[in-house]
Amino acid sequence: MIIVMKPGAPMQECEKIKNGLINNGFQINEIVGVNMTILGVIGDTSTLDINLLRVNDWVEKVMRVQEPFKRANRMFHPEDSVVDVNGIKIGGKKIVVMAGPCSVETEEQIISVAKSVKLGGAAMLRGGAFKPRTSPYSFQGLKEKGLELLKIAKQETGLPIVTEIMSADKIERFVEDVDVIQVGARNMQNFELLKELGKTNKPILLKRGLSATIEEWIMSAEYIMAGGNDNVILCERGIRTFETYTRNTLDLSAIPAVKKLSHLPIVIDPSHASGMWWMVEPMAKAAIAAGADGLIIEVHNDPEHALCDGAQSLKPERFAHLMGELKGIAQIIGREM
Template sequence: MIVVMKPNASEEQIQKVAQRIESYGLKVHFSRGTEVTILGVIGDDRIINRDQLVHMEGVDKLIPVLKPYKLASREFHPENTVFEINGIQVGGERIVVIAGPCAVESREQILEAAQRVKEAGAHMLRGGAYKPRTSPYSFQGLGEEGLRFLKEASELTGLPVVTEVMDIQTLPLVAEYADILQIGARNMQNFPLLHAVGESQKPVLLKRGMSSTLEELLMSAEYILTHGNHRVILCERGIRTFENFTRNTLDINAAPALKMLSHLPVFIDPSHGTGRWELVEPVSRAAVAAGADGLIIEVHPRPDQALSDGAQSLTPERFSALMQNLAPVAQAVGRSL
């Protein structure tokens, strides 16, 4: 349930309503808009005496929330969530582009990649220090050494770092180096990990599971939001279908659908979504046109030598061309790069 206050409701009236809700053992989430304040009731609100609540001073109306995800719902938070990471606004007018290699392979490789994507206009740097791989014989990442290389690249270029955290045990270490914690598709429903990243209060980029519905993605985001960590980015990275020409099937519907259902920023990963570098640029343009707030793109100085995901990685030159070609699309939908 949400409580919509009247436009002229005083702060004292708002606080009295919140105290009444909390007296039932429930929690309150405040959403303060330009016109009205909305109080989201978190918990089993069936115990509330609604007749008393609706007649309290300053209350306009009570609206039931039927969706199982409350904090992630646009009903709870009608306006888009916009937040800053190292001075970069996420969820606002600018399309945020995260770029870099799938995995940190060496100091030289990540420093070169970081400099090249920075020159092309990227806003943040991606790179995996810990890599979840289908085969146990595939490259698993450099671990803490990779995190140190990422930090050095960040300090050199000024780009904030986005890197994946795979488990609770390595979370404190990864959080020391990362500006954004990425939860990969395989961990989207790792609920203990979701609780832990929520408690960390670090920004989180939450990727959709390969066979997960949009509602399941939003319910996973809810785990993070319940800890008061509201800097959550939803990321569509392709789902598993019968199609085998592409690595996954990018659900372009996810961008406008998630924006309809939720107030959280929505990013698209065209690299994992297609698995083919030739498709990354056209799908990136489609994602921006569909309303995505950002992109996460794999860029490697030498994709033919990459230890992981070389087939879907752009060269720095191709990434630079993509950024130039994205600009008019962003402008056409009232956004910028």
């Protein structure tokens, strides 16, 4: 960590800061420049609060040299992490596709979609039981009943279940019923929820917040890992920008960035980012080409009558066709599907 002192900072102020840090076990290396003095802080600075150092009025700025995350940091864990979901490995050579409807609606619907996506090549079933909606007047999901229907679909197809949790009081139920617990973009910094999930050993699919930096996103993974649960899968689903033609801007450069910074696997959700089914296909192909470890895609057998987000759902036939192309791209870049 680098502490830049203001021009003319009195020696005793520098000393005060240095001594504070030395007393906390850090070493300090000083660089005296033309206009300003710089203090280089040596030690494990990941637990140092940058704001506590900025408080001294003689400090111009404080800059981190090293990322503030440890357990999620590739520097200390050079090989890729592989998360095991009932024997399916996420983060290895094989790319994993999770597919299914935005919302669980009826038993018939979820079983029908589950069978279709399995046939198409999906390895897991996604489907929302608890739905975060911008409007209190929109359909909020079937809730516990939705979890029941997902379990039936799993029995019928053998596909593990991925579904979103919205509050910590449901964790016990999710741990029992669900194979991958999804934390939605809006809850990426719901720290109380993250802490509780860190106490389980369930795989967690952690979506990136709408305006979360890659660092903040990995810090949210660190919250879960700090609690003892290393089974974190990162999921990029579009960030908020000034562009309004697409609902969000899918940030595919997050794939190589995450792979550089962290050892955790990363999957891409092309459905939520664009909000339009005809964009899902090119963006899914692009995600695989860019090195994603998996995809999470909305598929619905009857999008026109979907209770939510039908406009971004693929029909089963298109999904199956897309899977064929994805397989081809995976092969070109040395992966499997």
